[in-house]
Amino acid sequence: MHSTIVRGQNVFGFFTTVCFAVAALIAASDLLAPRTPRATVAANAVQVVKGRPHYYSTKKEEYAIIRFTMNADFSSLFTWNTKQVFVYVSASWPNSTSSELTNEAVIWDTIITNPSADHLQNIGPAAMKKGRIDLKNVKPKYQITAPSGKLQETDDVVLKVHYNVQPWVGILTWTPQIEFGKWKKLKGGMSKAFKIPAIKKKDTPKKA
Structure with a gap:
């Protein structure tokens, strides 16, 4: 006879296998959409x-x-x-x-x-x-x-x-x-090519 610990490990292993299989099916279902x-x-x-x-x-x-x-x-x-x-x-x-x-x-x-x-x-x-x-x-x-x-x-x-x-x-x-x-x-998803302009310089006052 298996001990309680061994039986628990077997149940947990089966549970994780099922979860992994279900998760794989869910992930694969994305390919159908x-x-x-x-x-x-x-x-x-x-x-x-x-x-x-x-x-x-x-x-x-x-x-x-x-x-x-x-x-x-x-x-x-x-x-x-x-x-x-x-x-x-x-x-x-x-x-x-x-x-x-x-x-x-x-x-x-x-x-x-x-x-x-x-x-x-x-x-x-x-x-x-x-x-x-x-x-x-x-x-x-x-x-x-x-x-x-x-x-x-x-x-x-x-x-x-x-x-x-x-x-x-x-x-x-x-x-x-x-x-x-x-x-x-x-x-x-892509724009037309454009050019980045030069830095706009401040206008300097003209000398009288």
Whole structure:
């Protein structure tokens, strides 16, 4: 006969095996739900300032403030296994020292929770619009700087929209670079290239 401890271990082992199998099925079910996100983003106004972008900066450097407009629909990313979606916008531009490298910095981000996660389903239809973002000429949360400390008159800057899906069970998934089954690549999500202007100099009074 098995002792009570051995029987308890067998029951616990069987229980964890069943839990793992159920969790694997739940995670795999995400592959059956189509993902068809789309987004448009455009830069509205760009300003370059020279100073300390953060209170902990030890020296003055050039940093850019990029106001932008974004319209996105991430509602297809929300399934019964989606806990929340992390969305962020980045600015990228060619590296001045190497043609193979690209500078990239995040200028804005947000977290969209599932209506079932924050109990908004009972509020009304407005709560079910989760996953849709409509921003017009908003100020960025973060300023961008360059490793060289210089940003003015930088060419070929583009804004990109990214997302990260956090499920209740399973692995994190990021913005796909290729299409996989019913998961489609983000449609749009990149702005037209623009140029960061020079620092606006203050007008000096003319001598009489």
